[in-house]
Amino acid sequence: MYIDDEELRELYKTSSSEHISKLESELMILEKNPQDSSAMEEFLREAHTLKGDSRMLGLNDIEMLVHQLEDCVEGIKAGKGELTAELCDRLYQGIDAINQLSHEAITGESVEINATDVLAALMGSSNISESGNDSGLDLFDDDDDSDFFSSDRDSQSSLFDDDDDDSDFFSSDRDSQSSLFDDDEQDEQKQDIAQTKPSSNTVSIENSNQPIKVATPARDYKIDTIRVEPQKLDILMTQASELAVTKLRISQQMTEIDRMLALFESWNKYDYSDDDLFAEVESSLTAEEIQPLRYFYNHARQYLNSFSDLANNLKTRASEDVASLSIISDRLETGIQGLRQLPLSTVFNIYPRMVRDLARQQGKEIEFIIEGGDTKADKRILEEIKDPLLHLIRNAVDHGIETPEERIIHGKPPTATIILRGYQTGSSIGIELIDDGRGLDLASIRNTALRRNVRTSAQLAAMSESEIQSLIFASGFSTRTEVTELSGRGVGLDVVRANVEKLKGSIQVISNPGNGCKFQVRLNTSLATTKVLIVDLNRTRYALPLEFIQTMITLPQTEIYKLEDKPTITFEDLPISLTWLASLLQIPTPENYTQGKNNLLCIILQIDDERFGVIVDDLVDQQDIVIKPQSKLLKRIPNIAGATILGSGEVCMILNPPDLLHSLRSGNWRTVVRQTESESTKNKLLLVEDSIIIRTQMQRLLKGAGYDVIVAENGLIGLQKVQEHEFDIVLSDVEMPQMSGLEMTANIRQQSQYDRLPIVLITTLASPEDKRRGKEAGANAYLTKGDFDQQLLFQTLGTLINS
CATH class of the missing domain: 1.20.120.160 (HPT domain)
Structure with a gap:
């Protein structure tokens, strides 16, 4: 053994x-x-x-x-x-x-x-x-829930529970098929x-009358490995990545030094001789009067030259420090990433036994081949991708692979082949699952899409073959008419897609009817940092991941035309859809937004095989950024993948290109024209939140919903804002430095003029005791982040304001 x-x-x-x-x-x-x-x-x-x-x-x-x-x-x-x-x-x-x-x-x-x-x-x-x-x-x-990664007995069930489409092979059901x-x-x-008696060469545990064997530590005991909690590595990774931000800020300071030196050089180039400089004033001044001026001038030039020398030395040392910091931060970040990375075989090797047992259960013959198992990725990626891959493999065995008899009838060898392949391309990893089974039935997909109202007949007629194949990832989509132990419950591949996209990846399917199917998954090797293009939209900066950008072009407005009533351009001899990114994000813009602009800046984005163009105001910079975790408050915001802090200290939203494509397809966007102050009557809202990331995201969200938002960094500042301004409602976090949301609420309620001011607390503290404390402090509503729903927030705000 x-x-x-x-x-x-x-x-x-x-x-x-x-x-x-x-x-x-x-x-x-x-x-x-x-x-x-x-x-x-x-x-x-x-x-x-x-x-x-x-x-x-x-x-x-x-x-x-x-x-x-x-x-x-x-x-x-x-x-x-x-x-x-x-x-x-x-x-x-x-x-x-x-x-x-x-x-x-x-x-x-x-x-x-x-x-x-x-x-x-x-x-x-x-x-x-x-x-x-x-x-x-x-x-x-x-009990067959053998999750090699998990140590929690209560969390052994797969991401896809027994009610999902394809019941989990690793189910804890006593009737498990394995x-x-x-x-x-x-x-x-x-x-x-x-009834068997133990032999003499076993560990003696026959009965209580035998002497107890005392366990003693081995003499050669040593600690040759250290187990580190992933959360601690996450913290280290975040701190190491912050060095990149610090490096950018120092680089910007060097730019300021360069500007300062340039100003000095521009002044210093007017190097008049003493005679030239004072010739004009000699006629009106005596020699005694000119002498102090000459003395002051000479000393000023000496000081300025010394200043120039110091500034140049500072620039040299700062350049060396930036270079050193860059090397240290890159090595530290790479080292921590290396600690977190494991080969794909860590996950791949748990599937062969499952395929073997499922094949035997269904009377199928399958050769399961693993390739590229040495490709490495972040441990969290491996853990998160394990269940989606498991589901795809089960799906291939149940839906894709035919019985030996069926394969022989269609001229195939009786033994089917499933290949699970991993590989690396640049900063991304690819995972492919390939089978030589029956492939996707396009007619069946179309009929199911119509029957389940996933698409209309007109929409299906306009779709390409690859777009129809991709419908299998739609929510609730399943072509199976009966429920089996493995599949047919109508929930499955949409969850796979959602979890791949949660990892900031993409998935697509390519099928050759009758000859098999290939699923392609693309993921970043790391979830902490990514390369982005910073763009400007209506004086606000956004980040677009470079991996989705095919190219950037200058686009004359005359080249934009309508195709099926949608803005379109011809790119590489093919028509592609075009939209203004500000409109897609529903960012309020001035009227006649593009009037007078002959040429527009267009970014061509590519999601799998589909391309589309987005127009931006300006291209700012290309950077490696640290991805900040998305707040639970804002996890449902469409088109936004996360946030980062730029070297300038500005919070920048990271856009989600697959979401942008979905918004473009579904038409869930419109041009939002910025109104003047005289045309709008907005409710004034005080937002109290100590996290700059959450505060910025919430401020934009609330402004988009029509509120005039003023922010405060903690309860003490929030209390001061209440006393300085008139608000229609207050929205506050609870746990904050200096003064908590509960303390702020209690202080506001102690002043009679604010008796009718609605206060909403929103926090992770969700126990009945926490809610009781919120009510006693005087809050009108208490929302918890764990089960947060944006629509619930807006409904609560509207109800309290209008009551």
Whole structure:
């Protein structure tokens, strides 16, 4: 029993050690306090994950013993036995046996452990009746949620739950299709095992009369690996990335030094001689009067020359510092990214067993090939892409691959092929899933789109073949007419697309009817930084990811024409749609926005095989930026992927090109003309928020909804603003420095003139006690960020203002 794969072996070495240590420590807590439900749940979670990891790697003996540990503790939890000292002794020694078997799997060194005898002894000591299932406990829970990454027993279910389209192979359902043994066979085997006497070469846990074996640490114990929580690496990555922002700011300061030197040089070039300079005034001044002027002039020139020397030295040192900072920040960022990166094989290697079992279940013959598993990506990307890939693979097995008989009829070899391939292109990674099955049925897709009102007949007629194929990613789209264990529930590929796009990636499908299907996923190797083009729209800056930009062109207005009543240009001999980016984002603009502009700046964006053009006011710069996490408050804003802080300190929204394309297709945009103050009557709103990112995003969101917004950085400043201005409503965060939202609200309510001023608190604090405190402070509404809905916010604001 040895793990051949070096990478998986190292992963199991670290994870199993942690799980086994945790099992032992939680059991010690339970031995002292058998009613400690938290320790019991933690024990079960650790056992559950260790069992899943072991099953995935084919370590059946370890899986079997850990499963019995689970059963023993589950029995205690269900009140079917007591956690006696004798039982604890046996459980400890059972854990020791698991530890030795784990050592064998990692090192290949043989250990004298008979897992069958250990299992028999554990079963005989678990206060469960000899008849096994007569106790009411299922000794072989056929639980197959083997998530190699997760350590939370309560979070083992896949992203796609049992109600999704294609039920998860790793489901925890007892009737899981991937059971190692038939349930009846398992019960019989276990009852037989329970009657077997342990051999002399096993870990001794026969009965309580035997002397207790004392576990001692190994003499050669050493720590050769350090496990770092991903959150800590995230923090380090963010801090390292902030160095890039600091570097930009220093670079801008160098620009100021250059301007200062340029001004000095422009003045210094007028280098008059003393005689020339004073010739004009000699006739009106005496020699005694001219002498002080000459003295002052000469000393001024000396000081200015010294100033020039100092400024040039400062520029030289600053240039050296910027270069050094650039090297350090780049190396630090690259090093931390390297720590977070793992090969795709970490995820790819969990699928072959699944494909094998599904193929056997459905009577299909499939050869599963993995290529490019050494391509590396951020650990979070691997974790997030695991379930979408799993769903695509299940979909290929169930929908795409034919039975051997069908394949022979169509002139194909009886054994189908599925290829899972990874590769790197620049700063992106690509993942392809290719099968040689039946491919997509375009007629069926069209009929389903009509039946489910996904598209109209006219829309379908105007769509290309690739656009029709992409409809399989539409919400609720499924061509399956019956529900099977694997698919047909109408929820599936739309979730795959949504989760790929959440990773700032894209997915497309290419199908050759009758000859197979290919899914292509493109992702960034890192989620912390990205290269962008900064553009200007109505004096506000936005960032467009470079990976979606094909080119930038100067576009004469005369080249814009209407096609199906939509602005269009011809690019590379093909018509492509065109829109003003400000209109697409619904940014208020002055009337006659483009009047008088003969040439427009156009950016050609490409999403998979589709291209479209967006017109911007100006191109500002190309930068590497740090992506700030999107606030839960604003996660539903269309067309926005996140935010960053530029070197100038300005908050800049990062646009989401796939969203922009969706908005263009659906027509969910319009030209918003900026109104003059005399034409508009806006409600005045005070926004109190300490985070500059959230504050800026919320301010733009609320202004777009028609509010006149004034901001405050904390509750103390917010209280001052209330006293200085008249507001129709106050919207505030709760947790802030200097003065919290609760304290600000209470202070406002202490002043009678503000009795009728509506105050809305919005926060992550969501307990009943938190809400009670908000009400006692005087808030009219208390919204929580965890289940935040923008529409709910606008409805709440409107109701309170108009009440």
